[in-house]
Amino acid sequence: MLITLACLSLASAALIAAAAQADQPYLSPLAVALDKQTLTIYIAQSTAKQVAVFGAGSEKVTGVINLKEQPSGLALSPDGSRLYVTAASAAGKVYIVDTYKQKVIGKISVGHSPIAPVVSANGKTLYVCNQFDNNVSVVNLASKKQVSTIPVSREPFVAAITPDGETLYVANLLPKGSADKDYAAAQVSVIDTAKNNVTYSIALPNGSTALHGICVSPDGRFVYLTHILARYQLPTTQLERGWMNTNALSVINARTAKLVNTVLLDDVDLGAANPWAVECTDDGKYICVTHAGTHELSVIDRAALHEKLDKVAAGEKVSEVSLTAEDVPNDLSFLVGIRRRIKLTGNSPRGLAMVESNAYIAEYFTDTLGIVDINPDLRPEPKSVPLGPKLPLTVARKGEMLFHDAIMCFQHWQSCSSCHPGVRTDGLNWDLLNDGMGNPKNTKSLLLSHKTPPSMASGIRGTAEKAVRAGIRHIQFAVRPEEDAVSIDEFLKSLEPIHSPYLKTDWLGKKPKLSKAAKRGKMIFQSADCATCHTGPLLTDLQQYQVDAGRDREKNNAFDTPTLVEVWRTAPYLHDGSAATIEEVLTTYNTADKHGVTSNLTKKQIDDLAEFVLSQ
Numbered sequence: 001m002l003i004t005l006a007c008l009s010l011a012s013a014a015l016i017a018a019a020a021q022a023d024q025p026y027l028s029p030l031a032v033a034l035d036k037q038t039l040t041i042y043i044a045q046s047t048a049k050q051v052a053v054f055g056a057g058s059e060k061v062t063g064v065i066n067l068k069e070q071p072s073g074l075a076l077s078p079d080g081s082r083l084y085v086t087a088a089s090a091a092g093k094v095y096i097v098d099t100y101k102q103k104v105i106g107k108i109s110v111g112h113s114p115i116a117p118v119v120s121a122n123g124k125t126l127y128v129c130n131q132f133d134n135n136v137s138v139v140n141l142a143s144k145k146q147v148s149t150i151p152v153s154r155e156p157f158v159a160a161i162t163p164d165g166e167t168l169y170v171a172n173l174l175p176k177g178s179a180d181k182d183y184a185a186a187q188v189s190v191i192d193t194a195k196n197n198v199t200y201s202i203a204l205p206n207g208s209t210a211l212h213g214i215c216v217s218p219d220g221r222f223v224y225l226t227h228i229l230a231r232y233q234l235p236t237t238q239l240e241r242g243w244m245n246t247n248a249l250s251v252i253n254a255r256t257a258k259l260v261n262t263v264l265l266d267d268v269d270l271g272a273a274n275p276w277a278v279e280c281t282d283d284g285k286y287i288c289v290t291h292a293g294t295h296e297l298s299v300i301d302r303a304a305l306h307e308k309l310d311k312v313a314a315g316e317k318v319s320e321v322s323l324t325a326e327d328v329p330n331d332l333s334f335l336v337g338i339r340r341r342i343k344l345t346g347n348s349p350r351g352l353a354m355v356e357s358n359a360y361i362a363e364y365f366t367d368t369l370g371i372v373d374i375n376p377d378l379r380p381e382p383k384s385v386p387l388g389p390k391l392p393l394t395v396a397r398k399g400e401m402l403f404h405d406a407i408m409c410f411q412h413w414q415s416c417s418s419c420h421p422g423v424r425t426d427g428l429n430w431d432l433l434n435d436g437m438g439n440p441k442n443t444k445s446l447l448l449s450h451k452t453p454p455s456m457a458s459g460i461r462g463t464a465e466k467a468v469r470a471g472i473r474h475i476q477f478a479v480r481p482e483e484d485a486v487s488i489d490e491f492l493k494s495l496e497p498i499h500s501p502y503l504k505t506d507w508l509g510k511k512p513k514l515s516k517a518a519k520r521g522k523m524i525f526q527s528a529d530c531a532t533c534h535t536g537p538l539l540t541d542l543q544q545y546q547v548d549a550g551r552d553r554e555k556n557n558a559f560d561t562p563t564l565v566e567v568w569r570t571a572p573y574l575h576d577g578s579a580a581t582i583e584e585v586l587t588t589y590n591t592a593d594k595h596g597v598t599s600n601l602t603k604k605q606i607d608d609l610a611e612f613v614l615s616q
Helices: 002-020 302-313 324-329 394-405 464-474 482-494 516-527 582-586 602-614
Strands: 029-035 039-046 050-055 060-068 070-075 082-087 093-098 103-109 114-119 123-132 137-139 145-151 158-161 165-173 187-194 197-203 208-216 221-229 245-253 259-262 276-281 284-291 296-301 339-342 350-356 357-362 366-375 381-384
Touching: 029 070, 029 366, 039 070, 039 350, 039 357, 050 070, 060 145, 070 276, 082 114, 082 276, 093 114, 103 145, 114 158, 123 158, 137 158, 137 464, 158 208, 158 339, 165 208, 165 221, 197 259, 221 259, 221 276, 245 276, 245 284, 245 302, 259 324, 284 302, 284 350, 296 350, 302 324, 394 482, 516 602, 582 602
Parallel strands: 029 350, 070 114, 208 276, 276 350
Antiparallel strands: 029 039, 039 050, 050 060, 070 082, 082 093, 093 103, 114 123, 123 137, 137 145, 158 165, 165 187, 187 197, 208 221, 221 245, 245 259, 276 284, 284 296, 296 339, 350 357, 357 366, 366 381
């Protein structure tokens, strides 16, 4: 009865909260753009579908620019007269805003789920990361048209251009390829802006994933990149000393396009989870990093960092751990003495802008703009300025906040989103202990997890509810109130799939249709018996089968039939992440026709079938 009453109380609270915000949505500030001439800050407020105009001097919102879609990124023209706003939709658009009139004056069509716009120094070209098309749009701002696209690795998420405008650095969010090899890591794509092609792909340390921030130093010599450095090759037996996930800043030499080294942002016994934005101060003295999981701002002495990196590269011992350059990515004490951790007052700091020694930070879950002076001669006094009325948390909104919050984790090393960026997959295999040790398995997307029991590929958790509670206890190594788990359940249940980039849509992103190849593939899907197991609106029969997907002691095990909804987003595939593509699932790993009868299909038929599957 107590449990029932508690659930009813939570449900009532959710209804009250939902009613209270019926006319006022959450704001969810996630990106900022700064006009240094007028000290005006533009703030992308995602769930409110608007951009706020904030006066740095008055510390007030002075205007709001309403949009029809959720903003995902901002970029200002060099003269500050135009603001370019990417809109997170399948039929991607960039809104053009006249900053003097604070009004949308045009749109530019780009790719699927555009993000992180970057304007060239001469103001003539706009570069846009199309996250789910895996490419970068090149837009001529005079004609307001996309003139070309540049293929990159996987889910380009942020980008930065060198001061001379010759090179664009693009950070790809996730690793590409199979997850069962000795190396899996996301890459940085280096684009020659004169030729509009990728000239280099910079490999990051093994386990690099969730690349959320990038910037170029004011002198143009270095590129700084934030990401998670996962220790995915270890069984998840503990969290101490970054056993599972560490949080990192990689340094790239912009002149040679080579990785200098990767330093850890954590301390020995205190994680700095989910580093997000990174920016340098204008004078180049400091590198600042927001930590979305621990609600902090790291301030790093840039000269001291490079001096230390130069010394260790020359073979000089710089700490008890770092005897050589190869030791640095494992050194939790490397930044001791040259970095300050400033605790912020808002929750989930993401976008960051610097004005002299003042940091302005988009604080996602508190609907606030964080402000703190990082001057080392002053005691930091961070504050959070409300961008709108404070709204009560619905159960689902609280669950979303907890999902991204590393404070609930032992020593703050990680949050749920550390292994599930975007609430999907990190592209890695993990040796979780829920089904024994020594059998790494691919990270699953959490979309539809509560509708497709059992949980885990091996079905070791009967429901997603059980999996959520087991995750809190055995992956976060925490004991939390039941209401926290209920909140996370409600957040996960609220997730909706997005349109596949393989679908053809109209200019509004609506009425998605199968391509001609996918229509042919749909017929093959039926004739090859794929629909026998992948059936119904969820494209799964919720059963388990022996499909030759296991290895070693799991060789003859049966595995859960996965949903094919949004399967285009969740590579690599199979229980052990061995298949890099759907084509490999249908060919290389289907010689016995256990993933559909495909051994008799031609390459063109396989391509058509894969096109249909990836259109889901």
